Amino acid sequence: xxxxxxxxxxxxxxxxxxxxxxxxxxxxxxxxxxxxxxxxxxxxxxxxxxxxxxxxxxxxxxxxxxxxxxxxxxxxxxxxxxxxxxxxxxxxxxxxxxxxxxxxxxxxxxxxxxxxxxxxxxxxxxxxxxxxxxxxxxxxxxxxxxxxxxxxxxxxxxxxxxxxxxxxxxxxxxxxxxxxxxxxxxxxxxxxxxxxxxxxxxxxxxxxxxxxxxxxxxxxxxxxxxxxxxxxx
Numbered sequence: 001x002x003x004x005x006x007x008x009x010x011x012x013x014x015x016x017x018x019x020x021x022x023x024x025x026x027x028x029x030x031x032x033x034x035x036x037x038x039x040x041x042x043x044x045x046x047x048x049x050x051x052x053x054x055x056x057x058x059x060x061x062x063x064x065x066x067x068x069x070x071x072x073x074x075x076x077x078x079x080x081x082x083x084x085x086x087x088x089x090x091x092x093x094x095x096x097x098x099x100x101x102x103x104x105x106x107x108x109x110x111x112x113x114x115x116x117x118x119x120x121x122x123x124x125x126x127x128x129x130x131x132x133x134x135x136x137x138x139x140x141x142x143x144x145x146x147x148x149x150x151x152x153x154x155x156x157x158x159x160x161x162x163x164x165x166x167x168x169x170x171x172x173x174x175x176x177x178x179x180x181x182x183x184x185x186x187x188x189x190x191x192x193x194x195x196x197x198x199x200x201x202x203x204x205x206x207x208x209x210x211x212x213x214x215x216x217x218x219x220x221x222x223x224x225x226x227x228x229x230x231x232x233x
Contacts, residue, residue: 001046008100009092012062013055014039022049023104023128023233024097028090029054030111030135031068031079034061038110041217045226049233050106053097057086057112076142080153083112087119094125104128106229110217111135111184114175115161118192121168122161129172129232131225133217135184136175137162137192162192165199172204174228176221178213 001018014035025045029038035054046052056063059082068078098105107130109117114135121130122137138160148154173196177189186209193207208224 008053008055008096009089011055011089011093013053013093015054016046016052018046018049018051020049021051021101021103023051023106023229024094024101025050025052025106025108025229026090026094026097026127027052027054028086028107028109028113028116029057029060030109030113031082032060033057033110033113036061038108038113041110042108042222042226043219044223045229048226048230050229051101051103053093055089055093058082058089074149076140076146077148077150077153079112080139080156081150083116083119084152084156086112087116087123090116091120091123091125094120094127104233106130106232108225108229109133109135111215115139118161121171121173122164124167124169126169127171129229130174131228132173132175132189132192133221133225134177134181134215136188137195138188140184162195165196168196168199170199170201170204172228172232173200173206174225175207176210176217176225177207178210178215178218180212180214183215 027038059065059067105127107127110133114132118137
């Protein structure tokens with residue numbers, strides 16, 4: 001396995017390349033994360049044959065910043081402006097990567113990256129399977145009295161990705177979450193699964209809840225996520 005830098009769709013990416021790649025895995029990091037960080041949380045994936053690709057979200061990593069700050073009065077709106085751009089860029093990167101490598105596509109996202117996974121599925125992207133770590137298909141609750149000005153972000157609140165389950169096309173999807181997550185409460189993940197369930201065939205929508213885990217991708221979550229993806233290779 002080797003690590004290398006490359007460029008796709010005009011964006012810098014970090015890749016972990018196995019000796020004999022079987023599939024692509026586009027990994028999407030969370031708020032205040034980076035391409036380097038998300039790859040560090042997925043040990044064993046490259047060794048299992050996944051060619052991992054990761055890019056920095058807008059306002060993150062080497063693309064400059066700073067990321068949205070909770071001190072900003074428009075924090076929530078800024079977070080989802082980043083998510084919308086991240087989704088557009090990830091979709092183009094996925095298209096270019098498949099054309100370049102000729103391998104089946106898989107998705108994995110953590111926290112904000114998990115929301116982006118939901119955005120991509122709701123927009124018709126069709127990976128072989130996807131992982132949503134510590135995230136959901138519903139946006140976070142707005143602060144009391146705050147209204148969204150950006151029309152794109154407003155649309156996410158009016159019709160969240162998780163309410164577009166018919167558009168997911170039954171793509172195998174595993175949610176991995178902790179019982180002590182204070183950033184994305186477990187109830188928001190459970191609400192996502194409940195909304196999607198009517199649109200999914202048996203065995204294609206799953207959840208893993210780790211007792212005592214907070215807002216972090218744990219080694220157990222990483223291992224179970226890998227096993228899920230391997231089942232759909």
